[in-house]
Amino acid sequence: MDSNEVFLQIPMLPNMELAATETAHRVAEFMQFDPDKIDEIKIAMIEGIINAFEHSQSKDKTVYIKFLMRGDELEVTIQDFGHGFDLDSAKKEPEQLRKRGHGLNLMEGLMDRVDIYATPNGTKVIMVKRRHSSDE
Amino acid sequence: MADVFKVTTRMEGKYAILYTEGYINNLAGDKIVEEFNQLVAKDVKHYVLNLQKTQLVNSIGISILIEVIEKVQEIGGTLAFCHLTPIIAKTFKIMGLTQYSKVYDTEEDALKN
Numbered sequence: 001m002d003s004n005e006v007f008l009q010i011p012m013l014p015n016m017e018l019a020a021t022e023t024a025h026r027v028a029e030f031m032q033f034d035p036d037k038i039d040e041i042k043i044a045m046i047e048g049i050i051n052a053f054e055h056s057q058s059k060d061k062t063v064y065i066k067f068l069m070r071g072d073e074l075e076v077t078i079q080d081f082g083h084g085f086d087l088d089s090a091k092k093e094p095e096q097l098r099k100r101g102h103g104l105n106l107m108e109g110l111m112d113r114v115d116i117y118a119t120p121n122g123t124k125v126i127m128v129k130r131r132h133s134s135d136e
Numbered sequence: 137m138a139d140v141f142k143v144t145t146r147m148e149g150k151y152a153i154l155y156t157e158g159y160i161n162n163l164a165g166d167k168i169v170e171e172f173n174q175l176v177a178k179d180v181k182h183y184v185l186n187l188q189k190t191q192l193v194n195s196i197g198i199s200i201l202i203e204v205i206e207k208v209q210e211i212g213g214t215l216a217f218c219h220l221t222p223i224i225a226k227t228f229k230i231m232g233l234t235q236y237s238k239v240y241d242t243e244e245d246a247l248k249n
Contacts, residue, residue, distance in 0.1 A: 036223065040226070043223055050195075102198070109226075
């Protein structure tokens with residue numbers, strides 16, 4: 001474990017995503033992100049976590065989160081050990097997947113980079129937010 | 137973690153102004169729908185949602201708000217939002233909610249327009 005990492009694991013219980021946003025707030029504040037960007041990180045994280053809550057069906061009912069403070073960037077990894085999902089289907093319109101598609105769009109709209117790795121053994125979402133955008 | 141969501145309503149003329157307090161997730165969305173259904177039963181058609189005391193939302197909560205907007209349109213009414221934080225305004229925009237409903241800075245502006 002590097003000294004610039006923060007680990008958190010949360011049970012899949014109602015509103016536990018807020019525990020993660022509180023940690024995100026402190027980490028981003030420590031990195032001197034401005035308040036609007038901190039809020040963007042928090043909402044994106046909520047989406048990543050509730051996706052895991054709603055769809056992973058993981059046996060350990062736990063979401064694993066890592067914050068990596070890397071210079072000007074905060075990298076957040078949200079991982080579950082459920083059954084994974086079909087990313088292409090999630091972005092399409094069918095009713096049962098529509099809400100999940102919204103969550104993915106939100107994460108992509110609020111973060112600078114979002115990578116999703118879905119396998120039959122779980123899903124890992126890696127999101128990056130830069131303290132200074134390239135157009136600033 | 138006990139983020140208890142509250143929604144209260146004040147009538148002003150033909151408008152019902154709904155004040156939310158707390159995180160808008162699926163459970164909060166259901167509470168808003170419940171309040172809204174009671175108002176529709178009283179033949180109220182025009183709504184303003186004041187989100188001044190809401191700091192966080194999620195996509196499921198917003199999906200429920202979109203369903204409320206669709207119901208308001210079905211009854212020939214209007215629904216506007218006011219007092220959105222910058223992140224909630226941005227979230228609404230990304231999710232396309234602003235295509236269906238107007239957003240105002242203040243409650244007064246929402247009622248005037």
